[in-house]
Amino acid sequence: MSGDWPQTSVTGSNYLKGVLARELGAVVGFDNVTDDPEARQSAAADWSWQSKFMTYRGLEQPAADFVVRPRTTAEVERVVQIANDHVIPIVPRGGGSGTQGGTLAPYGGIALDLSRMTDIVEIDAESLIVTCQAGIDGPTLEAALNEQGLTLAHYPGSYHLGASIGGFVAARGSGVVSTKYGKAENQVLQLEAVLPPGRTLTTLRVPSHAAGPDLLQTLVGSEGTLGVITQLAMRIDPLPARREFLAFSFPDIFAGMEAGRLIMTSRLRPATIRLYDEADSVKLQEWVGTPFTGTLMVIMCDGSDELVAYETRAITELAEKAGGTSQGSEVGRIWWEGKYEPYAKGKLPQPPLMYGTFDQVARFSDLPAIYRAKKEVIEREFREYGARYTAHLSHWYDWGSMLYDRFYVDAPPEDPEEAMELHDRLWDAGITAGLANGGVLNDHHGVGIKLGRFMRPQLGVGFELLRELKDAWDPNGIMNPGKLGFGPPRGPRL
Structure with a gap:
């Protein structure tokens, strides 16, 4: 057992914690159970703006009562049994790189850290x-x-x-x-x-x-x-035998969307298509060093020599048909080699800057209206805060694509409550505009606690069916409560 918790938690109001600590320690080893405040805060934190903001302002994040680190599925099974018997929440944690508050523990319980399960x-x-x-x-x-x-x-x-x-x-x-x-x-x-x-x-x-x-x-x-x-x-x-890069500029984002549509509906399969609006291409130049600003599309094809040669030729024809102008292969190569630079230390957005990434996904026919509506609502309704909107399209399908779009507020309110309220209003405005124009809530960041309130308007009767499934599989509501729009656990907090 890490720290001094078992010795200080075995009597009085902490009696149940002591019982649970000993039960869990017997399963995973006492060195793999802790109530250390720093460990609990670390297990709760992720890359969401809320979590980063709370850390920046020195505020305590909603954390589990203790952290448990199993090694095997059998150990996880026993931990779940113990938690269910006591009606104690379990919040699974992988690498903590999510952006939706999925590891926050508003009802306490067990942060189940899977970092030892690496076989x-x-x-x-x-x-x-x-x-x-x-x-x-x-x-x-x-x-x-x-x-x-x-x-x-x-x-x-x-x-x-x-x-x-x-x-x-x-x-x-x-x-x-x-x-x-x-x-x-x-x-x-x-x-x-x-x-x-x-x-x-x-x-x-x-x-x-x-x-x-x-x-x-x-x-x-x-x-x-x-x-x-x-x-x-x-x-x-x-591993692919060859990678080849293409890059095109377009008169505007909508011409680029059409090029992407032509490529995907022709059933070509480039590994990557990235389409940046003017504002996002400026960020790309600053962070990665691509020698172009404007509406930019970067494409990578991989596979055999014959496949790559065919795809790059066919894609070039379609991009030019949509109004694209070739920027050569080097732009794409610079992007590929620097694709993780935006996530390097000091480059990711951080508080006090306020930001949020919507990444809604939609059919090709809906994408232009979604982009226009979200850009307008963010930059018009929040003009007094200097809100900015940028976007790129980074994941493409046979039927559509997704907008990896962000809002930024450089100088949000100093008061934490006011800042959180503004953050949520920005999300409400952007998500509502996207849903109203045919978008789906999220492409790949998940829902977590941050977007849970949108699940019912997104799914309608489908949300009730999901909740019935949740109740049937998890009748005590112990599994990551408060996420995906689901409510609290059935039992009391520790």
């Missing part, structure tokens, strides 16, 4: 499938695969911020080459998860089957509200 169970080179524990981070897994000429091909912005494979799947995460290789939800083939009251579910070995509803995709994107993902089998790919 690579199997690399099946014949089927191109890797099986691993949920706590392993992306770079560690990728390095092991690269040694065998393989890749997971999942490179999110959080890649070097500790993001775990379980987190990729739990939040339907996406990476820079998702246009070709898919999001985490497309790459996961099988998973193991612990559900209340402490039982382990293993989904079928393959996802494409006619054997009833798919339990795999029920847990994908559930953000720990139905159970704890402990192990995953992920599709992998051979």
Whole structure:
């Protein structure tokens, strides 16, 4: 047991904490249970603006009562049993790189830290499938695969911020080459998860089957509200033999959207398409060094020499048809080599700056109206605060794309309550404008606690059905309560 908690919490009002500490310590080892305030705050923190703002202002974040670090699925199963028996919340934590307050613990309980669950169970080179524990981070897994000429091909912005494979799947995460290789939800083939009251579910070995509803995709994107993902089998790919880069400028963002639409509806499969509006291309130049500002599209194709040659030629024709002007290959190469620079220390937005990333996803036919509506509402309704709006489109599908759009307020109110209120009003305005014009709430950052209030207006009767599913699988409401718009746990706080 870390710290002095067992000696100071075994009598009086802390008696239950002492009981739980000893029960949990007997399962995971006493060195892997702590109520140390710093550890609890660290387990609660993520990369959301709210969390960063509270840290910046020296405010205490909503944290669990103690942190538990299991090593195996069997240990997770026993922890869930204990928590369910006592009706104590469980907040799963991977790398803490989320942006939606998913690791905040407004009802206390157990922060279940999966960072010790890092085994690579199997690399099946014949089927191109890797099986691993949920706590392993992306770079560690990728390095092991690269040694065998393989890749997971999942490179999110959080890649070097500790993001775990379980987190990729739990939040339907996406990476820079998702246009070709898919999001985490497309790459996961099988998973193991612990559900209340402490039982382990293993989904079928393959996802494409006619054997009833798919339990795999029920847990994908559930953000720990139905159970704890402990192990995953992920599709992998051979490392590409060649990468080729293209870049185009356009008269405006809408011409670039049309170029992206033509490329995707022609069923070409570039690994990456990034389309930046004028404001975002300025940021890209400042952070990465791309030698162009204006509406910029960067494209990367990979694979065999023959495939890459065909795709780059066909894509160039379509981009030019939409009004694009080639900027050569070097712009794209600079972008690729510097793609993590925006996430480097000192470059990510930080308080006191106020910011938020919407990343709504929509059909091609809806994207122009969503961009116009959100830019107008942010910059018009919040003009007194100097609010700015920037956007790029970074993940493309057969049917549409997503807007990775942000608001910025350089000088938000000093008062914490006023700042939080302004932050939420900006989110309300932007999300509402997107939903009203055909957008879907979120593409790949998840919902967490930050966007939970939008789940009902987004889903309608579907939200009630989801809540009924939650109640059936987790009747005590202990699994990550308060997230995805779900309410508190049934039991009292510690």
